[in-house]
Amino acid sequence: MKEITVDAMIENMNTVTAFVDDFLDQIACPMKSRIQINIVIDEIFGNICHYAYKDSVGAVTVRVESGNTPKAVFLTFTDNGIPYNPLDTEDPDITSSSEERKIGGLGIYLVKKNMDEMKYEYVNQQNRLWMEKRL
């Protein structure tokens, strides 16, 4: 298990991605899964940076773990920002034309499609989003 805590600022995106990539290298994560996890980090960390703390700056903790039966990666994002359950987000209408297309909700939808399992809880004034990606 490895864990990093950074300020919820877009500037720290590369630090978090590199931190997780380093762990994924150690467990010989296949390239495709690794890129899918990179996309997930972009969506989730990006959301937290934009919405969790409004105009103030707060922290985000990212934890990455691996499991063996079945082989999997677990990612957990924890922040103290406003309560927000991404799993409540309605799936976007992915059939509408480019003119009618709304962009909202696409990020979380991509996360749902890239991960195998997700759980959200709000405990001790913390948002905790847990995700599993089977390898």
Add this chain to the structure above:
Amino acid sequence: MTINKKLEAAKLELLLEGRLDTTTSPMLEAELKQSIEGVTELVFDFEKLEYISSAGLRILLAAQKIMNKQGSMVVKNVNEIVAEVFEVTGFSDILTIE
């Protein structure tokens, strides 16, 4: 991400290299804002693009809406990961992918 730009008459070709995500999509947005005026043929070459997240999709959608009015837009040479993102999000139906 780096953007390689080729402009010939009213044809603009953008070759993207790296990742089109939350951190880098403002670069592409700025480039389009600066260059898209008068363009009738917009080509995105994704041969060297590793992946795209929803932040990048947002920029492509905005570009598509502009090009619906003033010409055509094509996305070419997408890799497996990018193709899957387009497929899952329904973008494969609203973009012209070659």
